Amino acid sequence: MLVNHFETILTPEEMQYARQRLNREPNPLEWSMIDAEWNEHCSYKSSRPVLTQLPTSSPRVLIGPGYDSGVVDVGDGYVLTLHIESHNHPSAIDPYGGAATGIGGVIRDILCMGTRPIALMDGLRFGDITKSEHSKWIMKNVVRGIADYGNCIGVPTVAGEVEFDQCFERNCLVDVACLGLGRKSDLLLAQATHPGDSIYLIGGSTGRDGIHGATFASKRLAADAEGERSAVQIPDPFTKKLIIEATLEANRAKIIRGCKDLGGGGLATGLSEIADKGNTGVEVYLEKIPIREVDMNSIEVLISESQERMLCIVRAGSDALLEGIMRKYEVTAARIGKVISTGVVTVLQFGNTIASLPTSFLANAPIINRKSRNPKVTKDELHIKPPTDMVKALLELIASPSIASKEWIFRQYDHEVGINTIAKPGEADAAVLKLPNGKFAAIKLDGNSSFCNLDPYLGSASVLAECCRNIVAVGAEPIAMLDHCQFGDPNDEEIFWSFSMAVKGMADFARAIALPCVGGKVSFYNQDEENGKAIKSSPIAVVLGLIENTEHITRIRFNEDGETIIMVGKTMAELGGSEYYHTHDLTGTIPPALDFELERRTQSAVLECIRRGFVTACHDCSKGGIGVALVEMALSGDKGASVDLAKMPSDEMSDDELLFSESNSRFILTTRKPNVVLEILSKEMVPGEAIGIVGGDSLEIVMRRNKLDCKLDILRDAYTNTLERVLYH
Amino acid sequence: MRVAVIQFPGSNCDHDALQVLTNNLKLESKLIWHNDFNDSSWDAVILPGGFSFGDHLRAGAIAAHSSAIKNVRKMANDGKPVLGICNGFQILIEAGLLPGALLRNACLKFVCKWTNLRIETSHSAFTCALDTNSTIRMPIAHNEGRFFADEDLLNHLTTEGRVVMTYSGENPTGTLRGIAAISNEGGNVVGMMPHPERASDATLGGTDGLKVFGSMLKWS
Numbered sequence: 017m018l019v020n021h022f023e024t025i026l027t028p029e030e031m032q033y034a035r036q037r038l039n040r041e042p043n044p045l046e047w048s049m050i051d052a053e054w055n056e057h058c059s060y061k062s063s064r065p066v067l068t069q070l071p072t073s074s075p076r077v078l079i080g081p082g083y084d085s086g087v088v089d090v091g092d093g094y095v096l097t098l099h100i101e102s103h104n105h106p107s108a109i110d111p112y113g114g115a116a117t118g119i120g121g122v123i124r125d126i127l128c129m130g131t132r133p134i135a136l137m138d139g140l141r142f143g144d145i146t147k148s149e150h151s152k153w154i155m156k157n158v159v160r161g162i163a164d165y166g167n168c169i170g171v172p173t174v175a176g177e178v179e180f181d182q183c184f185e186r187n188c189l190v191d192v193a194c195l196g197l198g199r200k201s202d203l204l205l206a207q208a209t210h211p212g213d214s215i216y217l218i219g220g221s222t223g224r225d226g227i228h229g230a231t232f233a234s235k236r237l238a239a240d241a242e243g244e245r246s247a248v249q250i251p252d253p254f255t256k257k258l259i260i261e262a263t264l265e266a267n268r269a270k271i272i273r274g275c276k277d278l279g280g281g282g283l284a285t286g287l288s289e290i291a292d293k294g295n296t297g298v299e300v301y302l303e304k305i306p307i308r309e310v311d312m313n314s315i316e317v318l319i320s321e322s323q324e325r326m327l328c329i330v331r332a333g334s335d336a337l338l339e340g341i342m343r344k345y346e347v348t349a350a351r352i353g354k355v356i357s358t359g360v361v362t363v364l365q366f367g368n369t370i371a372s373l374p375t376s377f378l379a380n381a382p383i384i385n386r387k388s389r390n391p392k393v394t395k396d397e398l399h400i401k402p403p404t405d406m407v408k409a410l411l412e413l414i415a416s417p418s419i420a421s422k423e424w425i426f427r428q429y430d431h432e433v434g435i436n437t438i439a440k441p442g443e444a445d446a447a448v449l450k451l452p453n454g455k456f457a458a459i460k461l462d463g464n465s466s467f468c469n470l471d472p473y474l475g476s477a478s479v480l481a482e483c484c485r486n487i488v489a490v491g492a493e494p495i496a497m498l499d500h501c502q503f504g505d506p507n508d509e510e511i512f513w514s515f516s517m518a519v520k521g522m523a524d525f526a527r528a529i530a531l532p533c534v535g536g537k538v539s540f541y542n543q544d545e546e547n548g549k550a551i552k553s554s555p556i557a558v559v560l561g562l563i564e565n566t567e568h569i570t571r572i573r574f575n576e577d578g579e580t581i582i583m584v585g586k587t588m589a590e591l592g593g594s595e596y597y598h599t600h601d602l603t604g605t606i607p608p609a610l611d612f613e614l615e616r617r618t619q620s621a622v623l624e625c626i627r628r629g630f631v632t633a634c635h636d637c638s639k640g641g642i643g644v645a646l647v648e649m650a651l652s653g654d655k656g657a658s659v660d661l662a663k664m665p666s667d668e669m670s671d672d673e674l675l676f677s678e679s680n681s682r683f684i685l686t687t688r689k690p691n692v693v694l695e696i697l698s699k700e701m702v703p704g705e706a707i708g709i710v711g712g713d714s715l716e717i718v719m720r721r722n723k724l725d726c727k728l729d730i731l732r733d734a735y736t737n738t739l740e741r742v743l744y745h
Numbered sequence: 746m747r748v749a750v751i752q753f754p755g756s757n758c759d760h761d762a763l764q765v766l767t768n769n770l771k772l773e774s775k776l777i778w779h780n781d782f783n784d785s786s787w788d789a790v791i792l793p794g795g796f797s798f799g800d801h802l803r804a805g806a807i808a809a810h811s812s813a814i815k816n817v818r819k820m821a822n823d824g825k826p827v828l829g830i831c832n833g834f835q836i837l838i839e840a841g842l843l844p845g846a847l848l849r850n851a852c853l854k855f856v857c858k859w860t861n862l863r864i865e866t867s868h869s870a871f872t873c874a875l876d877t878n879s880t881i882r883m884p885i886a887h888n889e890g891r892f893f894a895d896e897d898l899l900n901h902l903t904t905e906g907r908v909v910m911t912y913s914g915e916n917p918t919g920t921l922r923g924i925a926a927i928s929n930e931g932g933n934v935v936g937m938m939p940h941p942e943r944a945s946d947a948t949l950g951g952t953d954g955l956k957v958f959g960s961m962l963k964w965s
Contacts, residue, residue, distance in 0.1 A: 433794075
């Protein structure tokens with residue numbers, strides 16, 4: 017069916033540019049294809065100039081940003097692939113389906129490289145569940161969506177991070193990252209390099225779900241967003257599981273030249289991107305595309321974002337082999353086109369050309385150089401009187417949803433399928449997975465919207481620093497990272513400024529520690545159309561680490577009575593953006609400082625202590641400060657401790673600052689060789705002090721003016737049962 | 746001993762089980778696609794965990810009617826060891842090779858955690874290398890693992906010694922009488938919700954699962 021009506025969010029300037037480049041008026045189908053490719057979600061037209069600041073290379077990086085996933089060499093012929101996706105807008109409307117299809121999307125990005133997805137992580141941001149029934153509903157269904165999808169496809173969800181803040185009430189953030197494993201010799205690239213190769217569409221049929229999904233993600237959420245439900249795709253993890261196995265089997269048979277995930281923008285985007293990357297063109301036969309509904313028009317077929325579909329570029333002459341493998345797994349495979357030498361994307365319907373656009377024109381949206389302006393963020397001053405009952409203050413903090421145990425979530429995720437998960441959720445600062453070459457991968461995802469809201473540059477550098485500390489704490493060396501930037505409407509100059517500063521913060525710190533960025537994602541328009549409110553700036557970092565030796569794997573739990581507890585790093589009076597302030601409805605004025613060089617030295621000294629076998633437990637000290645870190649180490653090992661913070665390296669400050677300050681560049685570790693550890697730290701000019709001893713069934717902390725003494729059972733109840741209590745009351 | 750691990754569309758613990766049988770126990774074992782499982786000369790067969798046929802209709806219901814089950818039934822009748830793990834247990838019940846039903850967990854959620862299990866009998870093909878009343882540790886990961894049967898059947902299973910394992914301490918799913926694994930009359934067919942393949946390597950948390958698989962070698 018041909019159409020003469022189309023919807024677009026292209027600007028008048030972009031439409032003018034298109035007419036000039038083509039020297040004609042595109043037809044409605046062509047306009048729709050341009051629209052699908054040139055939206056912010058697919059084209060990065062606003063963010064690209066800013067993202068170039070990130071360092072992207074190292075001897076281990078085989079493929080950096082620009083493909084479906086980044087690829088890192090881990091030796092012995094093996095590679096790890098890494099990618100992150102967000103499904104914020106869909107999850108705000110349909111939390112179950114939105115979250116589930118977010119996983120579906122990131123899995124395909126890993127699969128496209130010819131690698132098997134081996135682990136998932138989720139980063140979730142919701143409104144205040146202690147006050148909002150809506151946010152409870154969103155959270156329960158997002159978690160169920162991730163669980164149902166991830167569990168079914170047999171990929172363990174091994175780590176994550178959750179933050180609660182009122183700013184996410186109508187714009188929840190749902191991020192999923194995936195780690196893949198494969199052989200270097202089996203790597204695939206999503207590029208159509210050889211004219212004559214067949215193009216197959218495999219997996220689900222094309223329906224009306226997910227129409228304009230990417231376009232929908234490239235504008236603000238409207239007040240009547242319920243009406244956008246057709247823009248949310250429908251999840252089918254069972255089909256996805258079959259696609260994973262079928263694709264990997266076809267890849268092993270060496271008949272696939274490349275693969276492309278069909279996500280945002282559907283076929284229109286996927287086809288133009290494989291052709292552009294391969295410097296070729298493609299010819300597509302519309303009537304060969306399996307459709308779910310009979311009366312779909314050509315525009316709907318080409319821009320639908322129906323899930324569980326992939327494009328396979330099949331070596332000429334291998335069609336029958338591919339079809340045989342797909343038949344075994346009962347996966348639909350339709351030969352919908354072929355690669356051609358002319359650089360155009362041509363759509364034919366029963367032999368008639370209905371759209372024809374130059375590949376490089378279609379795949380490369382004109383860049384927008386946006387204006388930016390330093391915003392005035394509302395900041396409040398400190399109004400808290402230091403508490404006298406420190407036990408009460410600590411119990412309140414560990415029972416705040418952002419700090420409390422996330423067990424309610426990770427119990428619902430199969431985190432062990434695949435039998436590689438060595439450090440499981442809650443046990444260590446990062447997940448640790450066994451690799452087939454005898455090494456281990458460590459992965460973690462982190463964000464901190466409170467810090468980034470106060471200072472996007474410092475905040476996002478701190479996010480990356482914290483994520484690296486988490487990797488180091490398990491005994492791994494950081495080897496690659498992903499960035500993921502989530503902001504409001506980029507047309508707002510202040511928001512674009514925050515975005516630019518956040519990327520700069522991450523880029524500068526990444527450079528300081530020589531950590532390459534291998535990919536990422538940008539999600540703008542996380543802003544409520546009705547009240548105009550944008551989310552707090554929420555850049556996310558994912559860091560991948562490598563552990564060479566099983567002896568180095570370190571968890572957070574207190575192990576043995578009598579071991580010495582060492583505080584690494586200096587504590588300063590830095591409560592700005594802290595969780596302690598958040599529980600008192602305060603933001604503070606500035607986030608903790610970050611000395612890039614000190615942070616680098618601290619991480620390297622701690623890693624040396626771990627690698628030399630002196631560390632029995634290690635925990636990054638960040639959200640909730642020393643107080644929370646000690647509680648987590650005690651509860652994890654079911655062992656108490658007595659700690660004296662009075663002599664610790666720190667400036668003059670009140671006891672709540674001492675206990676809850678979120679200063680950067682700090683770890684808490686335990687050891688049987690305190691003198692050696694302190695020596696290594698001092699050699700690297702890193703502050704360190706023995707602060708206590710493991711043992712007993714309570715946590716005793718002496719501060720400057722107060723002391724606290726609390727039984728582990730009481731701490732456990734507050735820390736462990738909070739989420740469940742809040743969600744069901 | 747030659748062990749077949751059957752792959753249904755949607756199985757996802759098939760590779761894990763194979764890895765443990767082949768690498769840790771050095772058994773001759775192979776993944777067999779369900780449509781190709783037409784040879785009952787195997788010495789033992791394992792139905793692995795996962796979501797066979799996407800749990801469509803009911804967990805295990807469609808796989809229970811696949812052609813592969815004909816051979817599984819024959820091997821069961823011949824007294825050969827047959828083990829259903831998690832979704833495999835659900836399939837054995839749907840196929841009528843084991844009695845009762847597996848309902849949704851009482852908490853109405855998927856539960857993934859390590860559990861303590863009491864060996865109720867060592868008279869089964871998958872516990873004969875373990876002592877009755879001993880405790881082992883293995884993880885569970887499922888949505889529908891609450892064993893259900895009427896009082897008569899429960900009493901019957903108990904008196905006949907067909908309750909193979911029960912949860913010791915916490916009952917994570919609300920399963921009746923804490924049941925985690927049962928067997929057929931002969932003790933050669935066992936269905937269990939916990940995952941022995943996930944407890945077969947000390948770095949992953951324990952090796953008790955090896956004794957479960959290893960029991961096959963002792964059984965005759």
